[in-house]
Ligand code: UDP
């Protein structure tokens with residue numbers, strides 16, 4: 001199991017900007033299978049918990065506010081080498097530095113409101129997936 005799943009969120013900016021469908025299409029066209037998905041909205045408390053690893057960073061308050069500002073799409077995705085391949089698909093954190101054609105290059109507003117989340121390790125993919133989904137909501 002480890003190594004073939006990652007966790008993603010389409011962030012409030014991209015949902016508000018109307019890119020949900022285009023982003024999901026790009027993810028699925030790249031070979032990722034959706035094994036869990038929900039359209040939901042994070043409370044500030046939940047967003048703060050999800051990003052608590054960044055709680056000492058200067059952008060943390062803004063990040064929590066932004067991530068709880070509107071609905072998101074949360075999903076668990078399956079593919080060989082999922083974490084690394086998905087990070088390549090989404091591009092660099094700062095869309096100004098993201099490779100052309102990546103999801104952040106195409107759809108992000110700026111470094112904070114950057115359209116999409118992707119787990120950075122297999123371990124975090126498991127933790128983040130379990131944060132958002134019960135085992136019964138995962139159809140693998
Ligand atoms: N972020 C920000 N300013 C920064 C760095 C990050 O607002 O200088 C936000 C941005 O939304 C980013 C999230 O914090 O996606 C988590 O940061 P991380 O470094 O983990 O980037 P990611 O893994 O999302 O590329």
Ligand code: MG
Nearest residue numbers: 117118119120
């Ligand atoms: Mg990260």
